[in-house]
Amino acid sequence: MSDIDQSFKRLCRNAVDVISEDELRTRLSDSTKTKKPLRIKAGFDPSTPDIHLGHTVLLRKLREFQDLGHKVIFIIGDYTAMIGDPTGQSKTRPALSREQVEKNAKTYQRQAFKILDKNPNKIEIVRNSKWLGAGDMFQIFFEKIGSRGTVDQLLQRDDFDKRRKAHRPITLREFIYPLLQGYDSVKVKSDIELGGTDQKFNLLMGRDLQSEFGQKPQVVMTFPLLVGLDGVEKMSKSLGNVVSITDPSKEMFGKIMSIPDSLMSAYFDLLTNERGDEIAQKISSGFLHPKEAKKKLASLITTWFWGDASAQKEALEFDRVFSKQENPESMPEVALAGRQIGVIDLLKQTKSASSGSEARRLVEQGAVSLDRQKISDVNLILIPSHGSVLRVGKKKFFKLIQ
Numbered sequence: 001m002s003d004i005d006q007s008f009k010r011l012c013r014n015a016v017d018v019i020s021e022d023e024l025r026t027r028l029s030d031s032t033k034t035k036k037p038l039r040i041k042a043g044f045d046p047s048t049p050d051i052h053l054g055h056t057v058l059l060r061k062l063r064e065f066q067d068l069g070h071k072v073i074f075i076i077g078d079y080t081a082m083i084g085d086p087t088g089q090s091k092t093r094p095a096l097s098r099e100q101v102e103k104n105a106k107t108y109q110r111q112a113f114k115i116l117d118k119n120p121n122k123i124e125i126v127r128n129s130k131w132l133g134a135g136d137m138f139q140i141f142f143e144k145i146g147s148r149g150t151v152d153q154l155l156q157r158d159d160f161d162k163r164r165k166a167h168r169p170i171t172l173r174e175f176i177y178p179l180l181q182g183y184d185s186v187k188v189k190s191d192i193e194l195g196g197t198d199q200k201f202n203l204l205m206g207r208d209l210q211s212e213f214g215q216k217p218q219v220v221m222t223f224p225l226l227v228g229l230d231g232v233e234k235m236s237k238s239l240g241n242v243v244s245i246t247d248p249s250k251e252m253f254g255k256i257m258s259i260p261d262s263l264m265s266a267y268f269d270l271l272t273n274e275r276g277d278e279i280a281q282k283i284s285s286g287f288l289h290p291k292e293a294k295k296k297l298a299s300l301i302t303t304w305f306w307g308d309a310s311a312q313k314e315a316l317e318f319d320r321v322f323s324k325q326e327n328p329e330s331m332p333e334v335a336l337a338g339r340q341i342g343v344i345d346l347l348k349q350t351k352s353a354s355s356g357s358e359a360r361r362l363v364e365q366g367a368v369s370l371d372r373q374k375i376s377d378v379n380l381i382l383i384p385s386h387g388s389v390l391r392v393g394k395k396k397f398f399k400l401i402q
Helices: 003-012 021-034 053-067 098-112 137-145 151-155 158-165 175-189 196-213 249-257 261-271 276-284 289-308 306-321 343-349 356-364
Strands: 016-021 041-042 071-074 123-127 190-198 218-223 334-336 368-370 388-392 396-401
Touching: 003 021, 003 343, 016 021, 016 196, 021 151, 021 218, 041 053, 041 158, 053 190, 053 218, 053 261, 071 098, 098 356, 175 196, 175 356, 190 196, 190 356, 196 218, 249 289, 249 306, 261 276, 261 289, 289 306
Parallel strands: 041 071, 041 190, 071 123, 190 218, 334 396
Antiparallel strands: 016 218, 368 388, 388 396
């Protein structure tokens, strides 16, 4: 297998769309012959402050391009973030202020470098406000950009079509979003653009606009959206189903251990160098227990961000608490004001419940125990010993001190 074939196979791993494969092969071949790195574009709107594992699917692929000698054009969509990407949205996103976007942008850049190579020869970081906020943008839009995308073409987008049929509004700023994202490709002269499968329309718009401006159209590569911890929706902070790359090692390990077994194959494929189908085959043949496979996945991801020592520590701690049913080595301490306390008040004091009704539900659901004795009476008055352990649900432990 030639070097080009090997690079092509590696870069296309997990890709859903490559438009087109022949163009990608040609670009890779030409780059090798001319020794000129390809420009690999990916845009990230800093609509939230943290990068989660869903974002890392593209970041890992960008790093692969860097490792093969190409240059990543990392676009911080500080201008488009204020518009709000309508992709996958059933209603208009709330507009962000420039201050919010700026704060998030700094966080994004810092966190992205946990994965990407910082070498300036391998990355160029730009903000699209540089051109989208320029004084001549209005003229450029109406002379070139606005004439490229038609109303019918934009309305064919699945998310716009659904909203139109449901009689939900589509704002003008959302309507022009794909055109502005496509113009980013023109400004950075990208050879290849990466995005999630939900971004295919926007990425193809970049190809169209590059042709309009006399550039060679970029190759478009789309990759699967990572499903979140709920096992249903794509990973999204707004849905509360995320693993942030800044999560403490214990929290990160525990969250990965909580994913449905059905997600393991995709997580191995998209977040590690292991092949998900091979892991699935080992599980189905009885060679590997699903729990052990999940521990391996959690260890690999935790090692990625926190190092091998932290991953090993969290694996041992997880076994202690959830397999051997022992107490964690370290727990938050809660000082009690008196010798006795009602279970409802105790749950509120430990902030395990924000209200009395929530505390009652926890007790009635059998989620509360003291020194491994389950509590079922919402009116129970407790007399804890110094050092007693309160457990709430599967993951919350508190050491009670007098």
